[in-house]
Amino acid sequence: MNRFSLAVLVLVSLVGCRATDDGARTISCMPGELVEIGCAAGCGIGSCTGDATLRFCDGTLSPNDCAHTSDGTMFVSIDDSSCGGLCPFGRVACPASGSITVVPGALGSSRADCHWGSNNLGTPRGAEIVSCTPGTPMQIGCSDTCGIGHCAEGSARLRICDGVVTTGDCASGSGTALGHWMLSVTDSSGGSGCDTRCPEAVVSCPASGLITVSPSALSTTTRDFFCQWEAVEAPHRDDGMVSCTPGTRVVVGCAAGCHVGACLGEGGIRVCDGGLTAAQCEASSASNLAQAYGSSSCDTHCPETVVTCPASGAITVISRASFSSSSPEQGFGCNWAVRPAGIGE
Numbered sequence: 283m284n285r286f287s288l289a290v291l292v293l294v295s296l297v298g299c300r301a302t303d304d305g306a307r308t309i310s311c312m313p314g315e316l317v318e319i320g321c322a323a324g325c326g327i328g329s330c331t332g333d334a335t336l337r338f339c340d341g342t343l344s345p346n347d348c349a350h351t352s353d354g355t356m357f358v359s360i361d362d363s364s365c366g367g368l369c370p371f372g373r374v375a376c377p378a379s380g381s382i383t384v385v386p387g388a389l390g391s392s393r394a395d396c397h398w399g400s401n402n403l404g405t406p407r408g409a410e411i412v413s414c415t416p417g418t419p420m421q422i423g424c425s426d427t428c429g430i431g432h433c434a435e436g437s438a439r440l441r442i443c444d445g446v447v448t449t450g451d452c453a454s455g456s457g458t459a460l461g462h463w464m465l466s467v468t469d470s471s472g473g474s475g476c477d478t479r480c481p482e483a484v485v486s487c488p489a490s491g492l493i494t495v496s497p498s499a500l501s502t503t504t505r506d507f508f509c510q511w512e513a514v515e516a517p518h519r520d521d522g523m524v525s526c527t528p529g530t531r532v533v534v535g536c537a538a539g540c541h542v543g544a545c546l547g548e549g550g551i552r553v554c555d556g557g558l559t560a561a562q563c564e565a566s567s568a569s570n571l572a573q574a575y576g577s578s579s580c581d582t583h584c585p586e587t588v589v590t591c592p593a594s595g596a597i598t599v600i601s602r603a604s605f606s607s608s609s610p611e612q613g614f615g616c617n618w619a620v621r622p623a624g625i626g627e
Contacts, residue, residue, distance in 0.1 A: 319374065335386070336372070336398060345385055349385045412513045414491060486613035487613075531590050532622055537585060550574055551586075
């Protein structure tokens with residue numbers, strides 16, 4: 283039979299605060315926030331040996347009562363985890379009591395040691411309508427890997443809609459039925475390609491100057507999703523003309539891998555003679571000096587090309603998510619630059 287030592291209440295309500303323990307005790311939290319608890323080194327929190335278990339109870343229960351209660355509304359029991367194998371790890375919403383009692387144990391009659399830890403993630407950001415400048419590429423997401431927000435990997439979805447759509451309609455997926463665009467993302471496949479587990483996307487701010495963002499769990503059975511999303515303008519350079527020396531070769535692009543600018547999202551660049559305006563350059567592909575879309579030889583995601591400076595001594599550079607018909611929500615942050623071409627380029 284397992285023995286659990288009682289411990290005094292220890293305050294750990296600060297977001298990101300971690301606590302570790304081998305025995306049973308009660309931790310504090312803010313009602314509604316998500317708390318990670320586990321003894322699974324593979325999940326980055328605590329460690330265990332053997333086939334360990336963890337029981338989480340409403341903090342109104344003592345460790346002894348938590349260990350023996352059969353009231354399913356008061357506790358959650360976990361053993362195996364996808365990231366820790368036989369070592370348990372889980373997330374639980376802080377109850378109204380503002381405390382959680384944690385009781386480690388072993389599965390059945392086996393022996394196990396569970397050196398558990400807790401991490402208060404805070405209250406996730408809910409659905410909101412945010413303002414933006416029409417036409418501006420916006421990066422929206424909860425992806426640490428993409429450098430924007432934070433998510434509990436593999437558990438969250440973001441629905442991103444034109445801001446004329448209410449948060450409720452966007453969350454339900456009915457925005458498109460109303461004739462407005464909607465993007466549903468669970469990873470960064472619609473964004474920067476930087477994360478396969480947490481949602482991130484680059485969208486173009488619509489004419490309304492508003493974007494509706496509605497986070498949700500991946501499925502109705504997912505209860506522990508966490509998406510602390512953010513929405514920021516993606517680095518971008520407006521279309522423009524730059525001078526060059528006629529006859530010289532220059533590299534043009536927004537591709538960090540090619541040491542020329544940087545990009546977010548998916549799109550392309552077009553380079554025309556500097557005698558053409560940006561509108562004229564966009565109007566006809568036949569008039570361009572070069573065009574590149576997506577990946578290049580030196581960058582797996584962003585466009586880059588080499589052109590010879592024309593007799594006018596100038597080039598006009600434009601960037602677009604697509605130069606043909608495209609989904610109106612598609613955005614592309616292209617912070618393009620121009621530099622002299624090196625040997626071999």
